[in-house]
Amino acid sequence: MNNNNKQKVVRRIDFETSNNIALRVDKRKSKRAGSIGFKIFAYVFLTFIAFCQVFPFYLKLIDSFQAPETIPNADILYLWPENFTLANYWTAMNVSGFWMALGYTICHTVCFTAISLFIAIIVAYTLTKLEFKGKKIVSGLLLATMMVPGEVLMIPNYIIALKMGINQNVFGLILPGIVNVFGIFLLKQYMQTIPNSVLESAEMDGCNELKKIFKIIVPMSKPVIITYVILTVVSTWNEYLWPLIMQSSGSPVQTLQLIMYKFYPGLGNYADGFVRSAGMILITIPIITVYGVFQKYFLSQNNIAGMK
Amino acid sequence: MEISVKKRRIGKHRQALKATGLLAFPMSWWTIWFVIAFIAALVMSFTNVTLAKLANGGEIEFTLNNYIRMFDIANPRFDQDYWSAMGVTIVWTLVMTVGNNLMALLCAFLIYSIKKGQKLFLGLLFWPSLVSGVVGSDVTKMVFGSQNSSLANQIVMAFGGEPIQWLTSESYALISLMIMPFLLGFSTKMLIYYSSLISIPNTYKEAAIMESKSQSKVFFKITLPLMKNAVILNVILSIIDGFKILGPMQLVTQGGYGTTSEMLYIYNTAFQDGQIGRACAYATILFLIILIFTIIQRIISGKEVKSIE
Numbered sequence: 001m002n003n004n005n006k007q008k009v010v011r012r013i014d015f016e017t018s019n020n021i022a023l024r025v026d027k028r029k030s031k032r033a034g035s036i037g038f039k040i041f042a043y044v045f046l047t048f049i050a051f052c053q054v055f056p057f058y059l060k061l062i063d064s065f066q067a068p069e070t071i072p073n074a075d076i077l078y079l080w081p082e083n084f085t086l087a088n089y090w091t092a093m094n095v096s097g098f099w100m101a102l103g104y105t106i107c108h109t110v111c112f113t114a115i116s117l118f119i120a121i122i123v124a125y126t127l128t129k130l131e132f133k134g135k136k137i138v139s140g141l142l143l144a145t146m147m148v149p150g151e152v153l154m155i156p157n158y159i160i161a162l163k164m165g166i167n168q169n170v171f172g173l174i175l176p177g178i179v180n181v182f183g184i185f186l187l188k189q190y191m192q193t194i195p196n197s198v199l200e201s202a203e204m205d206g207c208n209e210l211k212k213i214f215k216i217i218v219p220m221s222k223p224v225i226i227t228y229v230i231l232t233v234v235s236t237w238n239e240y241l242w243p244l245i246m247q248s249s250g251s252p253v254q255t256l257q258l259i260m261y262k263f264y265p266g267l268g269n270y271a272d273g274f275v276r277s278a279g280m281i282l283i284t285i286p287i288i289t290v291y292g293v294f295q296k297y298f299l300s301q302n303n304i305a306g307m308k
Numbered sequence: 309m310e311i312s313v314k315k316r317r318i319g320k321h322r323q324a325l326k327a328t329g330l331l332a333f334p335m336s337w338w339t340i341w342f343v344i345a346f347i348a349a350l351v352m353s354f355t356n357v358t359l360a361k362l363a364n365g366g367e368i369e370f371t372l373n374n375y376i377r378m379f380d381i382a383n384p385r386f387d388q389d390y391w392s393a394m395g396v397t398i399v400w401t402l403v404m405t406v407g408n409n410l411m412a413l414l415c416a417f418l419i420y421s422i423k424k425g426q427k428l429f430l431g432l433l434f435w436p437s438l439v440s441g442v443v444g445s446d447v448t449k450m451v452f453g454s455q456n457s458s459l460a461n462q463i464v465m466a467f468g469g470e471p472i473q474w475l476t477s478e479s480y481a482l483i484s485l486m487i488m489p490f491l492l493g494f495s496t497k498m499l500i501y502y503s504s505l506i507s508i509p510n511t512y513k514e515a516a517i518m519e520s521k522s523q524s525k526v527f528f529k530i531t532l533p534l535m536k537n538a539v540i541l542n543v544i545l546s547i548i549d550g551f552k553i554l555g556p557m558q559l560v561t562q563g564g565y566g567t568t569s570e571m572l573y574i575y576n577t578a579f580q581d582g583q584i585g586r587a588c589a590y591a592t593i594l595f596l597i598i599l600i601f602t603i604i605q606r607i608i609s610g611k612e613v614k615s616i617e
Contacts, residue, residue, distance in 0.1 A: 035421075042418040043425075049415060050432040052491055056447045057439075059459060063450065074455045077462045119334050126331055132324035138331065145342045147602045151552050151571055152591045155578050156345035156352070159362065179338040209326050238440035241554065248579050257442045261559065277450075280443045287438050295431050298438075299499065 057284075064088050064277035072270060088271075088278035095265045095275070101254040108173045108243075108255060109236045113229055115174065120183035120228065121221075125213050127184075128191045129199060139188075145181050151241075158245055170253050172246045183228050190224035191217065223300070230294045234287055256283045353589035359582035374589035390590065392566075393573035396482065396557075400569060401550025403486055404493070409542055412494040416501035417527070434499065436492035444488060445559035449475070452484040460484065481565035485556045497542045504538035505531070537608060544605040548598050570594055 059077075066072070067083035068091070092098065127139055157176055158167075166172045194217065202212050218225065240257040247258060260279045264272060291298060353375075357368050377387045419429045439447075451459045452474035461471040474484040508531060516526045532539075554571035561567045563576065574594070578587035 039422060042422045046415065046418055046422075046429045046433070049411075049491075050429065053433070053436050056451050056459065056488070060447055060450060072457065074457050077457050077459060122330050123334050126327050130323045130327045130330075131320055132327040135327075138335070142338070145338070147599055147606075148342070148346055148595060149548075149552055149598055151554070151574075152349060152595045152598075153342065153345045154575075155584055155587055155591065156348040157341060158578075159348070159584075160340065160345060162362075176341050179334050179341070181338075209330065234438050238438075238442075240440065240442050240559075245579060257440055260446075261442045276446070280446050284439060284443050287440070288435065291435055291438055298434060299427075299430055 060277050061281055063274060064281050066270075066274045068267065068271040068274060070270065070274075088274045089282065091267070091271075091275045092279040092282060097254055097259060098256075098279075101256045101259045104170055104173075104253050105237065105256045107170055109233055111170075111174045112178065112236050113232045115178045116180040116183055116232065117225065117228060119178055120180055120187050121213060121218065121225075123179075123184045124187035124191050125217055128188055128194075129196065129217075142181050142184060146185070150177075154241070154245065158249070161246065162249060167246055167249045167251050169251070172251060173243055173253060173255070176242070180232070183232070186228055187221065187224055190221050194220050223297070226294070227297045227300060230290055230297055234290060237283075237287060349588045349591060352585050353592045355585045357585040359578075359584060362584070374586045377586070378589065378593070389568070390573060393568045393570050396566065396568060397551060397553065397570040399482070400486065400553055401547055404489060404550050404553075405543055405546040407486075407490045408494040408497055408546055409539070411490070412497035412542065413501050413539075415494070416498045416505055417531075419498075419502060420505045430499070430502065434495045437495040439492070441555035441559060444492065445556055448485065448488045448556065448560050451488065460487075475561055476565060478566050481561055481567050485560060485567060489556065497546065500538055500542055501535065504535045508534050540608050541605060544601050544608070547601050548605070551594060551598055551601075 062078055062081055065081040065084050065086070065088070066078070067081070067085045068087060070082050072078065072082075123142075127135060161167045161172050161176060166175055198216060198220075199212055202216055207215065238257065240255070240261060243253065243255045243258050244261075246253060260276070260283055263276045263279055265275070266272065267275060354370055354372065355368050356371050356373065358366075360366065361368055376383060377385050378390055380386060415429075415433055419426050419433075422429070453461070454471075454473045454476060455461070456465065456471050458474075460474055464470070464472060472480055474480050512530055512534070516530050552571055553569050554575065557563055557567045557569045557572045558575065563569075563572050568576075570590070571594070574587050574590045577583050577590065
């Protein structure tokens with residue numbers, strides 16, 4: 001019990017930058033009677049907002065449980081399905097190339113995350129731990145690209161992808177963004193805190209650069225790497241604009257977001273809508289799972305620093 | 309001594325070689341997709357290039373027409389649609405910047421002031437930012453459905469109003485697109501405010517409380533001024549995001565009923581009409597607008613980093 005408490009305190013300090021003593025003093029102060037009304041208001045308001053956020057998705061979930069032959073009453077908001085069934089999930093998985101799209105999406109997400117992480121590690125390492133002329137210029141140039149929103153480059157990138165001939169396969173989704181400047185600076189910020197002496201002693205032992213990177217730097221930057229991976233996995237999984245553009249050039253590559261966006265198989269009655277809801281829930285489940293498992297990384301200081 | 313200096317010099321030379329080797333591929337790839345692309349966008353904005361001309365090798369001329377059409381009101385081909393898209397974007401940006409930031413600040417402060425369940429509420433309020441645009445827009449479509457049973461109409465009817473055709477009327481379409489992002493889109497900003505709040509030393513507030521100042525006075529006179537940097541940063545991030553808005557317009561209303569945003573107009577001009585040159589000119593103007601705000605943001609977050617150090 002005591003041990004558990006201690007752990008909580010430690011985690012808390014980890015999470016908050018304020019110092020421990022101040023926190024304790026503050027706790028005592030807040031026991032004053034005057035703030036009880038305010039506290040109740042805080043809990044009620046926060047719960048209300050959380051409820052407002054969840055409720056539309058709950059309605060979507062209910063919609064996905066409706067039996068396919070249900071004809072919903074146009075005057076009633078269903079808070080519980082009329083005839084509960086999971087059949088829509090089965091249907092959603094077996095129409096219009098769901099499995100193919102799943103394969104493409106997983107390939108896109110995994111390859112993009114892995115390659116961009118690899119490149120980000122190497123570039124961040126070079127820019128923090130190696131001495132060479134023009135280092136500042138390279139950093140400055142990379143930083144300057146963060147000022148150009150990706151949306152502005154969407155048209156020329158489309159043409160480049162066409163000219164390279166990668167628009168007809170999944171490489172068209174993966175390759176354009178693999179030099180991820182955001183990732184490079186996220187990792188760079190963290191690697192700057194790793195002392196150089198560690199690397200010097202490794203050099204004495206005769207390690208080459210790649211060994212230094214993967215045996216020393218990578219294990220030491222684990223938290224920031226995990227943060228980068230989950231952020232990238234989520235954003236790649238959710239991406240729809242670039243795949244849509246690639247598709248407009250005649251690419252056969254379907255992603256889950258794309259097939260769900262254009263999901264009108266014509267199953268009759270209201271079944272399309274129910275199956276569509278089921279599909280929307282299906283493609284959100286992985287994201288929510290990742291969030292459930294890695295929540296503390298989403299809420300970590302690394303992530304917050306990255307947002308700036 | 310001499311040897312070590314020599315060694316270090318050799319070491320430096322070797323490091324430069326290694327750095328070149330490690331950076332060669334990433335930097336050249338980056339040059340293709342960022343530098344060349346950026347220059348290409350600028351150059352294309354001064355031409356009459358179209359998708360068809362690119363595919364079939366038609367004649368491409370340099371012209372200022374793309375910009376003239378945007379800014380010359382007297383021109384018979386003056387681009388009215390561009391400016392109405394700009395108007396929609398500015399309205400969206402204003403509403404979202406004010407709405408999201410007030411919401412984020414309020415929630416961050418409330419979470420900060422409760423002592424139990426801080427992490428629970430942070431977690432509960434953060435997940436909506438992870439929902440994809442496609443799913444979010446599908447939920448928007450359902451909530452703002454035109455039939456009586458949709459959630460929005462149920463609420464309106466509960467207050468005694470008439471059901472509204474939300475997404476298919478000029479006066480309500482944009483509002484109904486705004487409500488879901490207003491409710492769901494503030495979570496990252498909330499996190500920034502929260503981290504700024506917990507970094508304020510409590511001694512400041514204690515001093516104020518000892519002088520028997522009220523809670524609200526402490527907040528407005530002490531806490532908020534100390535959070536100035538976070539507020540400015542969040543506001544600018546919201547403005548940048550606002551100008552880039554595309555998802556809800558494209559996925560929910562397809563730009564109909566007065567909801568075409570700047571980015572959607574660029575997208576449609578390029579990929580539906582095939583007018584790449586014109587789209588690049590629009591994109592260049594958008595880039596300049598965003599650039600101004602990004603530079604302000606860089607200066608501020610640079611200052612903040614310094615103040616932490």
